[in-house]
Amino acid sequence: MNLLPLILSAHPPFLFHSVIQSHGWYQLAPLHWDGARGILRQPLQLDDAHVLLLELCAHPAGLTAQTDARLAEAEIAEVTTKLAWIFNLDADYTEFYALADQEPRLAHCRGKAQGRLLRSPTLFEDVVKVLATTNIQWSGTKRLVRQLVQHFGAPLADPWLGANEAPRAFPTVATIAATDELTLRGLGWGYRAPYLLKLARGILEGLYDLEALRTSSVPTPDLRKHLLKLPGIGPYGAATLLGLLGRHDFIGVDTEAVSLVSKTFYNGQPVGEQEINAIFDRWGRFKSLAYWFWDWSGAQQSPMEAWEGKSVSSRELYETKV
């Protein structure tokens, strides 16, 4: 059957654009964000290997999804589940907003429905993307992920498009595991190539159970320990992944965090992880949310802008869209 516009409801408040632009993921392949039309295109490979292209846009209740593909009922159910995960539709930020309302630098969060972070369909894709953000600038991250998708992603079966033009889904674990270090190095992954291979092969061998981590209810420090065991994932990567998993107890301390907190709270004095965490400690389990959505007016650029490697203008763009 065809997938008629599928309407997915979210726990209010929810703003489609806020989730899309909550961080830089919307700029990474295989996603394509058509800002002018407000459409996010998500090539998606289903469990049965069927590749389809979803067109997602805002709806008063949440969002709508459309595709030209003919889908079986089980496939529609899978699409629905995956979209609910990607947009964290069931999340309830009531408690965070109650706290944020009392802090002038976070008072905007409720109105803009900020809190949800755009996720990938699988935790594997998120881990790979976080790996691609380490020790590199944002333009490099975009290049690495694009190369991976173009080289290993399964193309959409479209009779009107050649295999080179067709959108591609994010590569599967098995596809990455089947390649070799030299190929990955050739795609620019450099010293990250062995980490990526070890990750994919480790998942296939049962060494890393990402699905269990995705649904785990263990305390955040324990979950963090598991994430730190993933190859190429250190404190920064683990904190970023925890945020994507809805755990906000740890701040991903990168050079941008150091710079922002130093300038804003310590008069430009050198700071470390301890000082950064001390500033946001009072936000408890919402620590990284408070850091991420903090109004850094006066700072050179916010964490969100740093992700995008852009100047202050991206915040202006963000604010006009939301």
Added chain:
DNA sequence: GGTAGACCTGGACGC
């Protein structure tokens, strides 16, 4: 537990 150096690449800069 803390620290130093290696890893890799693109971009900025000076010549």
Added chain:
DNA sequence: GCGTCCAGGTCTACC
């Protein structure tokens, strides 16, 4: 055009 330096997190070896 070429060479050099720097930025960016993680890992490993060493103390």
